[in-house]
Amino acid sequence: MIDVWTLVRFVHIVGAALWVGGQLTISLAVLPPVRTLLGPDRRVSVLRSVGRRFAVITMAVFLPSQLATGLLLAWHNGVTWQSLTEAGYGRLLLAKLALFALVMVAASVHGIAQGRGRAWLARAAATAALTGSLGVLLLATGLTAG
Amino acid sequence: MSEPLDLRPPGRPPRGFKGPFIAWGNLLVLAWLAVAVLLFAVHRELGLPVWLPLHAFLLGSLTNAIVVWSMHFVVALCRVPSPSPRRMGFGLGALNVSVLLVLLGVGTGVHWVAGTGAAGITVLATVHAIHLLRLRRHALTGGYGYLVGYYAAAAVALAIGGTLGGALTAGGMGLYARLLPAHAHLNLFGWLGLSVLGTLFTLWPTALRTRMPADSMRLARRVLPLLLAGLAAMTAGFVLASAWTVLAGLVAYAIAAGVSLAPFELAMLRQRPRRPAPWMLAAASFWFVAAVLIEAGLLLGAGKPDAPAMVVGDLLPVLVVGFGAQILTGALTQLLPVVLGRGPAEHKRVAAVLGRAWQVRVIGGNVAAVLVAVDLPTPLPSLGWVLAAICFGAFVLLAMSVTVPVVVRGALPASNHGGATTIGIAVGLAATVGAVLLGAGGAPGSPEPSSAAPVRTVQVELAEMRIDPPVVRVPPGTRLMLRVVNNGAAPHDLRLANGARTDRLGSGDSELLDAGVIDGTVDGWCTITGHRAAGMTMTIRPAGDGRAGPEGIDPAARPGPGWRPRDAALPPADAGTLHRVELRVSETELELAPGHRQRRWTFGGTTPGPTLRGEVGDRFEITLVNDGSLGHGVDFHAGALAPEEPMRTIAPGERLVYRFTARRAGAWLYHCSATPMSQHIANGMYGAVIIDPPRLPPVDREYLLVGAQLYAGEPGSDPQVAKIDAGAPDGWQFNGTAGQYVHAPLAARAGERVRFWVVNAGPGGTLSFHVVGGQFDTVYREGAWALRPGADGGAQTLGLAPAQGGFAELTFPEPGRYPFVDHDMRHAEGGARGFVDVVP
Ligand SMILES: [Cu+2]
Numbered sequence: 001m002i003d004v005w006t007l008v009r010f011v012h013i014v015g016a017a018l019w020v021g022g023q024l025t026i027s028l029a030v031l032p033p034v035r036t037l038l039g040p041d042r043r044v045s046v047l048r049s050v051g052r053r054f055a056v057i058t059m060a061v062f063l064p065s066q067l068a069t070g071l072l073l074a075w076h077n078g079v080t081w082q083s084l085t086e087a088g089y090g091r092l093l094l095a096k097l098a099l100f101a102l103v104m105v106a107a108s109v110h111g112i113a114q115g116r117g118r119a120w121l122a123r124a125a126a127t128a129a130l131t132g133s134l135g136v137l138l139l140a141t142g143l144t145a146g
Numbered sequence: 147m148s149e150p151l152d153l154r155p156p157g158r159p160p161r162g163f164k165g166p167f168i169a170w171g172n173l174l175v176l177a178w179l180a181v182a183v184l185l186f187a188v189h190r191e192l193g194l195p196v197w198l199p200l201h202a203f204l205l206g207s208l209t210n211a212i213v214v215w216s217m218h219f220v221v222a223l224c225r226v227p228s229p230s231p232r233r234m235g236f237g238l239g240a241l242n243v244s245v246l247l248v249l250l251g252v253g254t255g256v257h258w259v260a261g262t263g264a265a266g267i268t269v270l271a272t273v274h275a276i277h278l279l280r281l282r283r284h285a286l287t288g289g290y291g292y293l294v295g296y297y298a299a300a301a302v303a304l305a306i307g308g309t310l311g312g313a314l315t316a317g318g319m320g321l322y323a324r325l326l327p328a329h330a331h332l333n334l335f336g337w338l339g340l341s342v343l344g345t346l347f348t349l350w351p352t353a354l355r356t357r358m359p360a361d362s363m364r365l366a367r368r369v370l371p372l373l374l375a376g377l378a379a380m381t382a383g384f385v386l387a388s389a390w391t392v393l394a395g396l397v398a399y400a401i402a403a404g405v406s407l408a409p410f411e412l413a414m415l416r417q418r419p420r421r422p423a424p425w426m427l428a429a430a431s432f433w434f435v436a437a438v439l440i441e442a443g444l445l446l447g448a449g450k451p452d453a454p455a456m457v458v459g460d461l462l463p464v465l466v467v468g469f470g471a472q473i474l475t476g477a478l479t480q481l482l483p484v485v486l487g488r489g490p491a492e493h494k495r496v497a498a499v500l501g502r503a504w505q506v507r508v509i510g511g512n513v514a515a516v517l518v519a520v521d522l523p524t525p526l527p528s529l530g531w532v533l534a535a536i537c538f539g540a541f542v543l544l545a546m547s548v549t550v551p552v553v554v555r556g557a558l559p560a561s562n563h564g565g566a567t568t569i570g571i572a573v574g575l576a577a578t579v580g581a582v583l584l585g586a587g588g589a590p591g592s593p594e595p596s597s598a599a600p601v602r603t604v605q606v607e608l609a610e611m612r613i614d615p616p617v618v619r620v621p622p623g624t625r626l627m628l629r630v631v632n633n634g635a636a637p638h639d640l641r642l643a644n645g646a647r648t649d650r651l652g653s654g655d656s657e658l659l660d661a662g663v664i665d666g667t668v669d670g671w672c673t674i675t676g677h678r679a680a681g682m683t684m685t686i687r688p689a690g691d692g693r694a695g696p697e698g699i700d701p702a703a704r705p706g707p708g709w710r711p712r713d714a715a716l717p718p719a720d721a722g723t724l725h726r727v728e729l730r731v732s733e734t735e736l737e738l739a740p741g742h743r744q745r746r747w748t749f750g751g752t753t754p755g756p757t758l759r760g761e762v763g764d765r766f767e768i769t770l771v772n773d774g775s776l777g778h779g780v781d782f783h784a785g786a787l788a789p790e791e792p793m794r795t796i797a798p799g800e801r802l803v804y805r806f807t808a809r810r811a812g813a814w815l816y817h818c819s820a821t822p823m824s825q826h827i828a829n830g831m832y833g834a835v836i837i838d839p840p841r842l843p844p845v846d847r848e849y850l851l852v853g854a855q856l857y858a859g860e861p862g863s864d865p866q867v868a869k870i871d872a873g874a875p876d877g878w879q880f881n882g883t884a885g886q887y888v889h890a891p892l893a894a895r896a897g898e899r900v901r902f903w904v905v906n907a908g909p910g911g912t913l914s915f916h917v918v919g920g921q922f923d924t925v926y927r928e929g930a931w932a933l934r935p936g937a938d939g940g941a942q943t944l945g946l947a948p949a950q951g952g953f954a955e956l957t958f959p960e961p962g963r964y965p966f967v968d969h970d971m972r973h974a975e976g977g978a979r980g981f982v983d984v985v986p
Contacts, residue, residue, distance in 0.1 A: 091584065091585050092585035093585075094584070094585070095581040095582065095584040095585030096581065096585065098581055098584065099577055099578060099580075099581035102577050103577075106573075106574070119566075120566045121566075123566035123567060123570065124566040124567070124569045124570040124573070125570065126570060127566070127567050127569075127570025127571050127573075127574065128569075128570040128571070128573040128574040128577070129570075129574070130570075130574065131570065131571050131573070131574020131575055131577075131578065132573075132574040132577050132578060134574075134578070135574065135575075135577065135578025135581060135582070138578065138582070139581060139582065139585055142582075142585065
């Protein structure tokens with residue numbers, strides 16, 4: 001049945017897909033040619049600008065939209081603080097939130113490390129964030145199945 | 147004398163592989179190590195036995211490492227031709243398929259799969275040994291020839307140890323407790339230990355960057371026989387259950403290992419190197435010798451024949467974390483740079499990656515080894531495993547980050563990002579796995595406790611390869627709590643098919659397990675590899691289909707392995723008139739109901755005790771010897787005498803002679819005369835004396851059935867005494883085992899005259915002996931003929947109060963299966979029944 005909640009769910013899922021898809025596109029489609037085609041100085045400035053843009057979009061669009069739709073969905077599903085600890089839907093949601101928080105931490109570490117020129121750490125944090133985001137999607141799939 | 151080490155990869159890179167063969171081999175090593183670390187982290191949540199991560203590490207990672215590197219060293223140092231990459235690839239492939247089969251077979255509980263894998267490993271190890279010994283003939287430079295000896299001996303140990311391992315997965319042929327330690331020691335001290343010790347003679351000097359001491363090769367050659375003798379003694383000692391032989395073997399092995407390692411450890415202390423590999427090798431060697439010494443100490447301290455099996459569990463964590471994981475990381479830290487890098491610059495790059503945070507990892511790894519080795523309170527050992535997983539898992543990631551590019555692209559990555567992607571993916575995956583476990587955990591778990599369900603607690607004992615009771619029956623809808631006690635020497639656990647499970651319980655440990663609300667049959671078993679196959683299984687059944695006491699006595703259950711029915715046939719009296727018998731009181735474990743073994747108090751090791759038979763006027767001289775741990779006595783109803791002296795209770799170790807003359811015929815009871823007599827009789831201390839009435843006509847067959855009540859539980863324990871006092875037995879039995887002649891029917895032919903002697907030993911309750919489908923034409927009870935052939939009437943039962951006896955005779959009219967019962971049907975359903983199979 002299509003109602004207003006279908007729309008909220010749609011926005012939530014599309015937001016997640018776009019965000020993870022954006023990360024994948026940057027790391028798999030944008031970064032490799034940038035590395036091979038551009039000289040060292042231009043490479044750094046291009047990467048920095050791509051990273052900053054994605055961070056801004058994340059903060060301005062994705063994060064608010066995901067939080068808002070997520071809270072609405074949780075309220076609609078009757079999630080309470082106490083039910084978060086109970087086995088089943090609540091616990092799964094809690095796990096997803098925890099993993100999402102870790103992904104956010106990794107993304108921030110990536111941004112900071114990139115800014116300070118610590119390439120190794122930036123790269124490790126970026127891959128960790130990307131892998132973790134896929135894990136968030138996995139848990140979200142588990143939630144909709146239930 | 148000393149030679150520069152040449153560690154060039156043997157052979158050209160084969161077609162199809164981009165990287166050198168040895169890089170592929172090491173990728174396998176690292177992959178197995180990663181699998182092992184991952185399994186260690188999640189096996190508990192997934193309900194997998196700890197055996198799996200252990201063998202993923204020992205059998206997957208270390209075995210691949212030994213095969214790859216021993217071949218490499220032999221080829222490089224002994225200057226023998228390298229086997230073709232195709233052949234090595236095939237061998238390595240077959241090895242890994244075998245390892246996978248073993249892990250899958252054990253993981254899924256399919257023994258023949260595990261057995262096939264074990265057989266594959268044994269065959270490959272044998273081929274490996276033969277191949278090495280044949281290479282020795284080609285070895286031109288004699289100096290390093292000793293290596294072949296070490297590696298070949300190690301491979302032989304693996305061949306034997308692997309065979310034993312295969313046998314263990316199928317239950318160990320009844321010798322589980324002996325084969326397990328033999329298997330573990332052959333593989334750990336033989337396959338792993340000999341390979342490592344042999345390699346260290348050359349690896350140490352390289353790691354320390356010194357020249358090889360001139361006499362170290364001679365030392366290596368001299369020490370090998372002592373190592374092998376020690377290993378052989380350990381193995382023989384375990385198989386023969388001789389703790390002293392094991393100890394001798396351990397001491398010999400420890401001396402040999404100590405002598406061969408000491409020079410290097412000393413050199414290490416003098417030099418204080420700044421690189422990771424020597425520290426890891428030194429720490430690993432220390433733990434190796436420490437493990438051997440700890441085991442010797444434990445054995446000396448325990449001094450019990452069953453100690454070896456117990457020791458294995460204590461030793462394994464030290465060997466896995468302290469020695470195995472550290473020696474592997476140390477050796478790879480030293481060796482991988484040369485294999486993966488082309489030229490000194492690349493060597494340095496690889497070494498830099500492998501050395502990341504090595505001080506932290508070495509300290510962490512050794513702290514972890516201490517935490518898992520020493521018997522510490524609960525959270526600390528788990529913390530040790532986590533720490534070990536982090537330290538060695540980090541090494542896997544670092545090593546992977548340089549090995550994978552070499553294998554895939556044939557070269558190290560151009561940039562200096564080595565490891566960032568791998569580590570990032572690993573961290574993300576670890577977080578995801580953690581989150582999934584957190585989210586999914588507890589969802590399907592044990593059934594919600596319903597306040598309405600009545601709760602019942604039953605004690606379950608785990609002992610050597612047995613779960614007692616094997617069948618627990620509770621009314622449907624009961625919430626069952628199992629108090630699980632490990633009374634064996636080795637660790638055990640209990641897992642139920644509904645997901646409930648205990649921790650791994652050490653000797654003497656216990657745990658209260660919520661088995662949930664019982665609505666259907668639930669199987670239970672010990673998850674330790676091979677234990678289920680060896681017979682550690684149980685079943686929880688909803689009661690209602692048959693009768694069962696609260697102890698889970700089920701007369702319809704199958705008897706345990708090795709059970710022999712008591713022969714009910716009664717032989718005629720021997721010719722003499724003086725009968726001398728020695729009755730030794732002993733406390734023995736017997737099967738008092740099918741599959742339910744329990745300690746019993748006995749005359750002569752059986753219940754009932756030996757049957758005495760004679761004629762009126764015969765003299766009996768019985769020597770009672772008390773080999774038990776309590777006071778016992780004996781009372782023969784067949785004789786009449788002043789009871790004070792002959793019926794007195796004698797202390798353990800004492801003996802007394804009991805003489806009587808049989809003045810009167812009858813089927814008489816004898817029983818223990820110690821108080822409280824109800825307990826002594828209920829626990830099995832009774833037997834029969836048959837004094838034939840004069841001119842007793844011969845018959846075709848004579849059987850003797852001594853009936854008794856069955857009281858399960860520890861003899862003399864409060865719950866058992868309460869049941870005896872209340873006259874509420876757990877079952878009934880003929881000749882000491884409930885339902886035994888259901889499983890081993892008596893025999894007769896149609897038309898034959900069969901005489902059943904019956905005695906009711908009690909301690910309470912009546913016995914009403916009846917043969918379904920038969921009629922008695924002769925009944926003799928309590929010294930009188932109640933019925934003789936030729937009379938018009940017949941008899942349907944032979945009724946006996948406690949301590950009464952007699953016989954009844956009948957001829958079976960036609961072939962068939964005739965049940966015989968105590969016609970108090972509660973007794974029959976509780977085990978006082980059997981069959982006579984009548985053939986034409
Ligand atoms: Cu007694």
